[in-house]
Amino acid sequence: MKKGNILIVDDNKNVLSALRILLSDYFENISLLTSPNTLISELRDKSPDVVLLDMNFSAGINSGNEGLFWLSEIKKTDEELPVVLFTAYADIDLAVRALKAGATDFIVKPWDNAKLLATLQSAFSLRQSRKEVKKLREKQSVLNREIQKEEDICWGQSPAMQRLLTMIKKVAVTDANVLITGENGTGKELIAKMIHRYSPRAAETLISVDMGAVTETLFESELFGHVKGAFTDAKVDRAGKFEAADGGSLFLDEIGNLSYPLQAKLLSALQTRHITRVGSNKSIPVDIRLISATNKNLFKSVKEGGFREDLLYRINTIHLEVPPLRERREDVPQLAEFFLRRLAKKYNKGNLKFSEKALRKLENYVWPGNVRELEHAIEKAVILSDNEELQPADFYMRTPDETSFVVESFTLEEMEKILIEKALRKYDNNISAVAVELGISRPTLYSKIKKYEL
Template identity: 70%
Template sequence: MKKGCILVVDDNKNVLSALRILLESYFQKVILLNSPNTLVSQLNDNRPDVILLDMNFSAGINSGNEGLYWLSEIKKFDAELPVVLFTAYADIDLAVSALKQGASDFVVKPWDNAKLVATLQSAYSLRQSRKEVKQLREKQTVINRELNRDKAFCWGQSETMRELRSLLSKVAKTDASILITGENGTGKEVIAREIHRLSVRSEEVLVTVDMGAVSETLFESELFGHVKGSFTDARTDRAGKFEAADGGTLFLDEIGNLNYALQAKLLSVIQSRQVVRVGDNKPIPVDIRLICATNRNLEQSVLNGEFREDLLYRVNTIHLEVPALRDRSEDIPELAEFFLLKYSGKYDKKGLTLSKNAIQKLKEYAWPGNVRELQHAMEKAVILCDGTELQADDFYLRKQEKKSPKLANMSLEDAEKMLIENSIVKNNGNMSAVAIELGITRPTLYSKIKKYDL
């Protein structure tokens, strides 16, 4: 089947006639030029897929410089366009020079028809492959932009958030590893996405991994990938999260939940910037920007022997602390208005406003679930309200229990154990409800239940 367009440039009319007869059987369109003077305009008008270019056009001159000149002009027009050079004088140095300047191949006259056709078809296949790669890259760029699109984000005007925003804008443009800490629901993942959006890698993908949800048995397969047959369910080769994030950003959420034994494997990959898929021994280089997040005090975890100190140094080049919402209550009205606008539009209740007593109620609440809890409270209030103004009674907030004085004398682990026990009793053993109330994933909850032997 005839495919593609070929442009042949040669000053010998007999050669052109012979090539027309030969190439019309293989190419959909054959364009012949007996002079390169109109070459650039032909490139514009016909957009050929392959060019067969003679090396010499002036009588008595056989240096090949003319061909090299026109090769450079073609490459200025389209650097990816395959050019096969054609000459009656076999010269190895000239061929090497042409290939260095971007020629796809070099054919000597008189030619062998089969070899010439094979060379030109190979050049055409190269052209199609380059087009496909370019299209895939463009498609991936569009997908990445959609995934990383500038989602609406409300910072607030408190001093702590202004300082955080200023620091973030400085470090985002670097490739430094960043550790984001803060309570559950403070917006650590949102901060990670904002860092990626402002970075030089923003055109590439951001890959998120919830370390608390990755089981120990599948840790290496999930993060580093595997080859077919490496274990029972490995039916095909599969890239891990590190490879998926190559060129972009890898966000490891809840890194403090990672098992101590697995931390050494993660550290090795972060240091070497290479992964080895499960069942393989070939290292694969990866170029990633690493962002980690946790609600734990990793320095204390190091002292307790639960987190590797060398891994902490690797992930903690820059430390960003996201404050709890109760510590920036002046931002609550702005955040509430932000979520009100979002959900009134989503549920077709445009024009909704917040009453003063509603704002006061929101400001007085402690928000143990932080911004995430405020967001859910606003969504629920918008759905259930009947009027055009949200009142204090439209917000169904958890009762604020007074802190037990016993907590002051408890260790962090004892306090965590007590909170989990109380939540299990309160929710009648419903682990999904317990996980939601505590702001952690179910795998993390089960891990803690096992840890505390509950």
Template identity: 75%
Template structure:
């Protein structure tokens, strides 16, 4: 159906066109003067414009029509503009075609020819929109495909149960909420769901909800039309439109403000969005996957998160286990990252010592898999030999005393205790040996071993 904006100073013409076109267009917008043309285009965002070429009494040059044609094209270069012209203006109409008009209609018009011309212009508009939308989706898809798809999931029972659940959920169109600590790989889970879904041939669009400001929220998610705000220099599809027929992944959904939650809920309920600066609803068909490191049920109880939105998101919840709760996966993940970074930094043949693996297994990994990945990348970059040692890993100490004990080896703990005693007793060997419950010769040997004096 589409919408058409008609500009003509003859009110009888406008009335006749309204009667004729009401059955063929979703909306027929009439203007008797071109002075409001640009502001009306910004407000209504029509699909095509039917523009008369003369407005001032006694002037039939057509220059007014050419001027307003150029103004329309400045606002929206892609919109089809059909011109009204008289017999004597054919040469002028041809000039207008060269300047961007899509067609012209001669007055007095033939209804059938007029309808055919306008429907052809509307088809051109819809075709251009579809091409633009496909290009936007292709650009997003290309950027997604360049991301590293080589993933190591682990062999622990916890991860095998998780993968089994993903396979079951992916085949449906149910909304999924992925929960878990930072660094556990929630985005990888979302990608896996998309890859195994019936929408895998379409685009997965990822949005970091925590990084979107309130002022840009609607523009980013729902898109905008040209001229709707200062920097809106062209029409732009939002994330919802880009994900049409595919999957929309909303990361850090728990960081969304209460006001913006209502706007998101409206779009999810209606499955329609309205671009900023437009009033035309656009249907969207998406599969929604969200992720958060927060307890949203607790946020609902504290009044920070809408309960109705949570129920929209949480048809199926998938909890990603922390790395410390599946330590049997650490050696596998460590070797996976080692192979990746050894290749990246041209240090092939690099391996772990047994003590290095033990140190990695005993650490609590508060940053989870992401922290493990970064620790190994840093160790690979700084390594000199062919084997990574325990001392190559500088792991942060947490405030939890239990975590401190679990995060270091026995030798490291022994070294810390001896060094602490040396400072406490001002290097009084007898007092230190008594404090540690070892003999003086044993203390000397350990001080030499650890380079303490």
């Protein structure tokens, strides 16, 4: 199957004719130039995937400097474009200079057809891989743009969060691997983005991978890439996440969900800093800064045999533990106001505010879903409210049987309040029915409703 565009630059018309015949079954479009003088404009017009460039164009000059000059001009136009250099004067020093200048390969005339084809097709595959990496990076960059500035995030002013933020900024400027742990909804991904933003790699891409969503069969292809024909659906060469993150940071979210056999493959890549695409024997070096996150206790998993100890120590140079929201309730008002401002603007309800009772209700709740649950609760209230002031009734809070959160996390008063709220909703505020349900008198129920501001 013919694929790709190739541009051939050589002052020998016989060479150009021979190459057109040879390559016509392999490349979709073949452009020929007898002089490099219009080379740059040809690059813009034809958008080649590969350039085959002669090194000498002036009679009596065989130094190869002309080829090196035009190679540098090509690289100024498109640094990623593979260029294979072509010369009748083989010279080791010249080949080394060419490769250092950015050439993909070096072919000597007269050429061997099979070797030339293999070299050009390899260069084309390199071009496709670079395009794939670029596409992955651009896609991730769009996601990363969601959080660009420090003022776009609210962390809270609690001592626990301030200690964590201080540590994040100290760690970020290093290249150390970081493991972020904490319950769901605490903001582990935001912290990963913050680490990348303050790191020396900030100009490069942060590539995120949800390890919980990667199936065992696709693990190697997703992370390490594959070559065409490696398996049934491998129609083209494809770069993996490691290659896309080269020079930047790789964020492996929910790493605790990775099966034991796959942990060994990940460990090997992290130890050697080389990956091999599925179906290929070529080792590819990668330069990444690893950030991992999990809501699991990996130290406990190691003791139970579910997680490799050597992998844990590889990813755990620095360990950051994100405290749950229930342990820093003093942050709730600030977080709530932050979300309200942002969401009211999003839904064109700019005058919305919290009533004192509503804010107190938010403060008193234990937030088993942490900051994410708080944001969702406020978003729902903003959408549904018809008033300019949000009231306690605008916020629906989960009850113990609606969450996996353990009862020990609630105080006795919190449990009592939750049970009364649930009964009031169940019986549509019918006080007599609620009192019977809870086994208390109506006066006692009224007293507790007043106490808890329900």
